[in-house]
Amino acid sequence: MSKTAAVVLAFLSLTLFTTKSKAQLIPSGNVYAGVAYADSVDVVNRFTFRGWNGSVEALPLRRFSYLGIAFDGSGFYRTGVQQYNFLGGPRLSVSYGKWRPFVQVMGGTQRTTSGGTTHSAVAIDAGGGVDRKLPFKNFSWRLQFDYMHTHLLSANQNGIRGSTGIVWRF
Numbered sequence: 001m002s003k004t005a006a007v008v009l010a011f012l013s014l015t016l017f018t019t020k021s022k023a024q025l026i027p028s029g030n031v032y033a034g035v036a037y038a039d040s041v042d043v044v045n046r047f048t049f050r051g052w053n054g055s056v057e058a059l060p061l062r063r064f065s066y067l068g069i070a071f072d073g074s075g076f077y078r079t080g081v082q083q084y085n086f087l088g089g090p091r092l093s094v095s096y097g098k099w100r101p102f103v104q105v106m107g108g109t110q111r112t113t114s115g116g117t118t119h120s121a122v123a124i125d126a127g128g129g130v131d132r133k134l135p136f137k138n139f140s141w142r143l144q145f146d147y148m149h150t151h152l153l154s155a156n157q158n159g160i161r162g163s164t165g166i167v168w169r170f
Contacts, residue, residue: 029058029068032142034165038076038083040148041158049076049083053144053163057091066094070104072125074161082113085148087125100140103128110150121152131167140167 036053039046055072059065070091076083089106110123127146134140143164150157 028062028065028170029056030140030167030169031056032165032167034142034144034163036074036076036161036163038074038159038161040083040160047078047081049078049081051076051083053161053165066092068093070106072106072108074163076161080114084111085109085123085125086111087123089125093131098133100131100133101128102130104146110148119152121150121157123148123150125149127161138169140169141165142167 032053032055034053036051038049038051040049041047051074053072053074055070057068057070059068061067068091070089072085072087074085076085085108087106087108089104091102091104093100093102104125104127106125108123108125110121112119112121125146125148127144129142129144131140131142141164143162145162146160148159148161150159
């Protein structure tokens, strides 16, 4: 039997003879994508950025549906400067009708490129927000604000970021 015939036979057997299953790797969660604004202050300079923010949250424990694990990524830009953040950590949330407020604490890395030089720093993020259910099934609108602290070389950098966008729940 040729390799092509084996692949076709395997594909047909998987599609034609499947069984119904309720098991999922991640029982529930959400995906978020939105626009963002950031304001950061290092030792003497204040910078404002515009960019994007996105996150994926898994709610792995049905018994503790208020506890999720979130992975967040964002990109911020201004003339000559690019900043990317990659964070992960716990998120606590609870539903009140059409509203779902949440708080989160995450850690990760911040990568900044300016003038051809790239710096990577450890980042700590604390914040929260609220999701509001939309009339469309499984969709919400998010408003989120965070405080981010980084330490690079001998300088501390403190910043805030705000973002808004669409959430798809599964």
